[in-house]
Amino acid sequence: MLPADLKPELFAAYPPEAKKLVVGYVPTLQRLPLAYVPSLLREVIEYDFKFPAERKALEKELASLGSLSPEQTKVWFQSFAQIQLSPDLEKSDWANAPAQFVENLSSHLWTTHQLDAFRTAALDYADRLHAVMHAEPPVVPRLGITVIGQGVGSAEEPLFRKLRPHGAYFTNVKPEGGLQALLKACADRAQTHPIPYGHWYIDGGDAAVHDAALTCVSYGGLGPARAALSEKIRSDIERPGMGPEFLRTLMARLRPADLGFSAADDPVLDRFQVKLLTEGSGTQIFSTTFTQWAAREALRRAQPHTLLVRFAPRQRQKPMNEMLAAGRDTADLDPAGSLVDGDMGAYYNWLNLQRLTGAEQSSSVVWFEGHNEAVALGPALPRGTTSNASASLEQLLSWAA
Amino acid sequence: MSRSSSPQASSRALAAHFASTRRDFLRTAASLTLGATVLGSSRLLHAVAMPKRKVIVITFGGGARDQETFAPEGQENIPHLMRDLIPRSTFFSQVVNRGILGHYVATASLATGVYETVNNFASLPPENPTAFEYFRKDLKRPASDAWVVAPSNGFNRIGESSHRAYGPSTGARVILPKHLLRAANAGGQDYEHLLRDNYETPLYAPQLSGNDFEVEQLGRMLKLSVDDFKSRARTLSSPDELSVYIVRQLMRELAPSLLWITMHDIDIAHAGAYSLYIDGIRRTDRLCADIWKAIGTEPEYAGKTTLFILPDFGRDADDDAGGNGFQHHRTGDTLSRTTWMMALGAGIREGVVFDRPIDSTDLVPTLGSMLGFTASYSQGKPIQELL
Numbered sequence: 001m002l003p004a005d006l007k008p009e010l011f012a013a014y015p016p017e018a019k020k021l022v023v024g025y026v027p028t029l030q031r032l033p034l035a036y037v038p039s040l041l042r043e044v045i046e047y048d049f050k051f052p053a054e055r056k057a058l059e060k061e062l063a064s065l066g067s068l069s070p071e072q073t074k075v076w077f078q079s080f081a082q083i084q085l086s087p088d089l090e091k092s093d094w095a096n097a098p099a100q101f102v103e104n105l106s107s108h109l110w111t112t113h114q115l116d117a118f119r120t121a122a123l124d125y126a127d128r129l130h131a132v133m134h135a136e137p138p139v140v141p142r143l144g145i146t147v148i149g150q151g152v153g154s155a156e157e158p159l160f161r162k163l164r165p166h167g168a169y170f171t172n173v174k175p176e177g178g179l180q181a182l183l184k185a186c187a188d189r190a191q192t193h194p195i196p197y198g199h200w201y202i203d204g205g206d207a208a209v210h211d212a213a214l215t216c217v218s219y220g221g222l223g224p225a226r227a228a229l230s231e232k233i234r235s236d237i238e239r240p241g242m243g244p245e246f247l248r249t250l251m252a253r254l255r256p257a258d259l260g261f262s263a264a265d266d267p268v269l270d271r272f273q274v275k276l277l278t279e280g281s282g283t284q285i286f287s288t289t290f291t292q293w294a295a296r297e298a299l300r301r302a303q304p305h306t307l308l309v310r311f312a313p314r315q316r317q318k319p320m321n322e323m324l325a326a327g328r329d330t331a332d333l334d335p336a337g338s339l340v341d342g343d344m345g346a347y348y349n350w351l352n353l354q355r356l357t358g359a360e361q362s363s364s365v366v367w368f369e370g371h372n373e374a375v376a377l378g379p380a381l382p383r384g385t386t387s388n389a390s391a392s393l394e395q396l397l398s399w400a401a
Numbered sequence: 402m403s404r405s406s407s408p409q410a411s412s413r414a415l416a417a418h419f420a421s422t423r424r425d426f427l428r429t430a431a432s433l434t435l436g437a438t439v440l441g442s443s444r445l446l447h448a449v450a451m452p453k454r455k456v457i458v459i460t461f462g463g464g465a466r467d468q469e470t471f472a473p474e475g476q477e478n479i480p481h482l483m484r485d486l487i488p489r490s491t492f493f494s495q496v497v498n499r500g501i502l503g504h505y506v507a508t509a510s511l512a513t514g515v516y517e518t519v520n521n522f523a524s525l526p527p528e529n530p531t532a533f534e535y536f537r538k539d540l541k542r543p544a545s546d547a548w549v550v551a552p553s554n555g556f557n558r559i560g561e562s563s564h565r566a567y568g569p570s571t572g573a574r575v576i577l578p579k580h581l582l583r584a585a586n587a588g589g590q591d592y593e594h595l596l597r598d599n600y601e602t603p604l605y606a607p608q609l610s611g612n613d614f615e616v617e618q619l620g621r622m623l624k625l626s627v628d629d630f631k632s633r634a635r636t637l638s639s640p641d642e643l644s645v646y647i648v649r650q651l652m653r654e655l656a657p658s659l660l661w662i663t664m665h666d667i668d669i670a671h672a673g674a675y676s677l678y679i680d681g682i683r684r685t686d687r688l689c690a691d692i693w694k695a696i697g698t699e700p701e702y703a704g705k706t707t708l709f710i711l712p713d714f715g716r717d718a719d720d721d722a723g724g725n726g727f728q729h730h731r732t733g734d735t736l737s738r739t740t741w742m743m744a745l746g747a748g749i750r751e752g753v754v755f756d757r758p759i760d761s762t763d764l765v766p767t768l769g770s771m772l773g774f775t776a777s778y779s780q781g782k783p784i785q786e787l788l
Contacts, residue, residue: 110501111518115733161474244522281728282672289673296725317669317677340676348719348726355722 002090003037004030010095018047021062028066031073034090035083035118036125038105041098049271051197053303060133076128079121083114099252103245135357138305140193141401142362144353145182146295147310148342149368150205151335159339159368160375162347167364167377169386170396175370178393179208182308182367185397187211189306197268197302204291205312215302217273217294219287219312225259226284229277232258233284251278272297286314288341292348299352309349310369311342339368350377363400367393376400454747455706456768457660459692460511461685463504463552463668464730464737466716469682471741478682481690482743486710488752490745491787495758498714498738502730505555507713507761508663512549512559514765514779526558526568529778532765533573534561536659539774545622547573548657550644552665554580564778573661576618576651578643582634585619585627623650639681641666645688649695656701659772663713664688670716673728696746707749707771709764711742744787755786 008023022029022044029037043050043058050058068076086108094101109115149155160169183201190199190213199214201207206220219226229251236242236250256270257263259277276297282289288311295309313333346366353362363378374393378400391399461470469475471494476483500510503521510517515529533547549560554577561572619625637643641664648662667681689710696702717724718736730737742759745751748771762781769776770783 110503110733113499113516119733280673282674286672286674292673293725314674317674334676337674337676337680340679341674344675344727351719 001095002034003032006030006095013096014045015048018044021047021059025062025066028062031070032065033077033081033083034085034094035105035121036077036080038094038098038101041095042102045098046271049268051268051272051302053197054301057133061129064129064132076125079117079124083109083118083121084112100249103248138303138356138358138362139195140189140305142304142353142356142358143186143189143306143397143401144299144349144362144364145186145308145397146342146346146349146364146366147179147182147308147369148346148366149335149339149371150310150312151333152339152368155339155368155371155373156336157340159343159373160346160366162344163350163364163366163375163377164386165384166350167375167383167400168381170374170376170391171372171386171388172390173367173372173374173396174390174392175372178367179310179369181393182365182397183208183210183214185394186214186306186308190214193305195305198304199306200298200302200304201308201310202291202294202298203310203312204287204314205310208310214306214308215269215304217269217276217298219290222273222277225261225273226277228259229254229284254278272301286341287312288314288338288345292341292345295345295349296352299349299356303356307349307353309345311338311345313338314341363397365393365396365400453658453705454771455656455658455660455702456709456772457662457692457696457702457706458511458709458764458768459689459711460508460661460663461667461689461710461712462508462663463665464502464670464714464716465667465682465685465712465740466718466727466736467739467741468719469679469727470712475682478679479686481686482710485690486693486743486745490743490751490753491749492754493742493744493759493784493786494754494756496711496740496742496761497758498740498761500761502714502733502737504663504665504668504713505559508551508556509559511711511713511761511764512661513562514762514776514781516762516780522555524555524558525563527562528564530562530564530567530776531560531572532768532774532776533659533661534564534567534571535765535769535774535776536772537573538567538571540772542658544570544574545655546657547659548651548655549573549575549661549663550648550651551575551577551663552579552640552644553577556663573659576647578647579640581619581647582630582643585630622655623647624654625650639666639684641685641688645691648692652695652699652702656699659768662692670727671729673725675727678727693745705747707744707746709742709744709768711761711764712740713761714738715740749787753786759784 006026006029008026011019011022014022047055047058089101089104089108092101092104109118186199186201187210190211194213197215201210201214201216203218203220205218207216207218210216233247236247254274256265256267256274259274261270276283276290276294280290280293283293291309291311295307298304298307313335314337316332316334350364353359353364356362361379365374365376367374374396376396376399381400467475470479498507500507500516501518501521506517506519506521509519509527512531512533513527513529517527517529519525519528533549536542537547551557551559557575557577560575561568619627619630633646634643637646644662644664648660651657651660664685666684667678669681670678693708696706696708714730715737716727716730717732718734719726721732721734724732724734760781762779763784764781765779766776766781766783767787770788
């Protein structure tokens with residue numbers, strides 16, 4: 001089947017909101033090449049479980065495509081149209097299983113040496129879309145906070161080496177009550193600017209006491225879901241004919257209820273958390289990996305105005321089966337290695353924050369928990385500088401803003 | 402699908418920056434010379450044929466980026482390469498891999514000189530003749546003269562291709578140290594820290610048969626008792642250390658003329674822990690130096706061996722919104738495709754760096770020119786700076 005053959009009834013199995021959205025754009029989709037359409041449908045089919053920022057972006061993207069003339073459509077998608085697809089890809093049920101199609105397309109592109117062409121087409125499309133979609137600035141400049149090094153006595157290597165050139169390095173920060181002060185600053189912003197999924201707190205261990213206005217995800221809080229997932233993986237890999245691709249497909253099909261989430265919970269956040277565990281690589285076994293990936297996905301998808309990320313010690317590297325089975329109480333921890341992981345994770349959090357609208361006004365603070373070292377980055381702070389002056393974390397936040 | 406404004410352009414700029422800063426640093430810190438100025442005399446160096454030359458290839462894997470290795474901020478992770486090996490090498494600062502960035506298929510491409518398209522996760526042979534097949538068939542060498550030491554069960558078919566002109570029994574013998582250890586320890590529960598098959602699909606290992614043959618390799622070929630092997634393995638902390646232990650044994654007992662070692666510890670990066678990725682690079686650096694030392698002390702190798710060290714490819718750039726930095730090699734961006742290569746030892750000019758891009762498929766025809774075979778089906782070209 002090709003996009004020209006699309007009909008509204010083909011989307012009957014889509015979730016209700018997604019179905020309502022997509023049937024209004026069937027004539028638009030019919031004009032687009034197959035190398036592109038399933039990538040868009042992969043997003044559409046998840047519409048009911050997307051964050052508000054993602055919904056708005058998807059609606060705008062579809063509206064932009066709908067407004068293109070036939071000539072413009074041809075120009076926008078000529079590179080995608082030149083991608084050669086296999087008959088198997090064309091015959092697959094890509095309208096109802098777009099994620100499966102995209103996975104198979106990826107394999108096809110690598111094998112046929114068309115990945116670079118597809119990449120160029122995708123970047124060209126993203127640039128065109130960016131030019132016509134007017135991104136809304138955040139209602140308040142974004143703030144990213146990362147706390148690293150929980151449980152570490154002293155750092156073996158200099159910290160913040162990747163971030164220091166972009167901000168000010170402080171060596172005499174007052175650590176007392178630091179975490180509470182940072183959580184309070186986030187809570188104040190959430191209370192002042194109440195935006196759904198606009199203010200986040202991600203913890204790599206058990207979440208500290210925090211304001212209910214913050215959207216919270218924690219590795220510790222997901223312990224039962226992780227245990228349920230490990231059990232599923234262990235039983236699935238014993239099944240005859242199981243292989244890595246099929247296991248991945250099975251994991252992608254898991255829903256919150258399969259991992260013990262209650263129906264009374266927040267379905268959007270639950271789906272997000274399940275995806276962190278089933279689609280992230282290493283998120284099931286290393287809390288530092290989970291924390292970095294959760295922050296990355298929260299920034300990419302929810303586009304929060306405030307994000308506090310706290311890394312906690314991950315378990316020491318051991319054989320895979322042992323790590324998957326490790327109970328939280330018995331895990332042998334690696335605080336020093338986790339500090340290195342968190343330091344790099346803080347750099348990635350800053351990079352990912354820079355990809356959002358209003359980046360030039362956003363600010364970041366990274367703190368070595370319980371210690372005197374921090375780095376602050378923001379429009380008002382000089383880059384590549386060091387300060388030995390005594391300062392509280394509240395002061396750093398105000399200077400960075 | 403990437404949404405950043407122009408990550409490709411910035412990746413290119415970054416790659417160019419790394420290439421130039423790395424080259425400049427190497428020139429000053431490691432006393433290297435710009436290659437073009439010595440090319441003429443380099444050729445003179447090789448005017449006389451070298452009898453009984455041996456070649457060892459190490460893939461510095463799986464997948465290491467510039468900024469954690471040869472870029473200025475990464476050089477602290479490779480002290481042995483920087484201090485001991487680089488000054489003695491001819492160094493190529495831009496080796497481009499235009500193929501599929503999966504470890505098995507990329508290593509197969511390095512070994513055939515053709516960008517292979519076999520399924521990375523299936524147990525399939527390369528489709529084009531390998532260097533080992535050219536070497537053995539053209540030079541009429543016995544099976545014992547070409548060996549591959551590989552990290553995971555998925556590499557068990559890499560020694561010879563499915564090509565109709567070559568294929569079964571014409572290539573290298575492949576030794577899988579982890580499989581060997583598992584076979585030697587049949588029924589036992591020890592050594593789990595050494596036995597993880599791979600990091601891209603960590604829960605799976607293609608099943609291999611032939612444990613009897615594997616254990617027999619220990620005694621007959623490697624002159625190693627099962628008990629000694631198990632006892633030694635108990636002291637090792639990583640799969641690559643196990644591989645190097647086997648390599649040392651192979652060098653001592655069989656002294657193959659063409660020996661290929663694929664390292665893999667670095668690929669722990671797929672689990673997302675940066676510290677473990679860096680640990681893997683530092684360990685691989687040390688193990689490369691160990692092999693270089695062994696070349697200098699083993700009588701069968703000293704003075705007549707050329708060593709190649711190169712990553713199979715890089716990893717995704719930090720600034721590519723489509724990836725997640727060091728964790729994977731999925732975007733196909735410039736940094737994930739661009740790495741480096743060093744050659745050192747017999748017939749190689751010391752302390753020279755070349756900036757021109759070469760292709761990772763150039764390795765096999767270069768080995769052919771050095772050892773005396775013709776890589777008829779390779780897509781690459783011999784690297785003239787090494788000949």
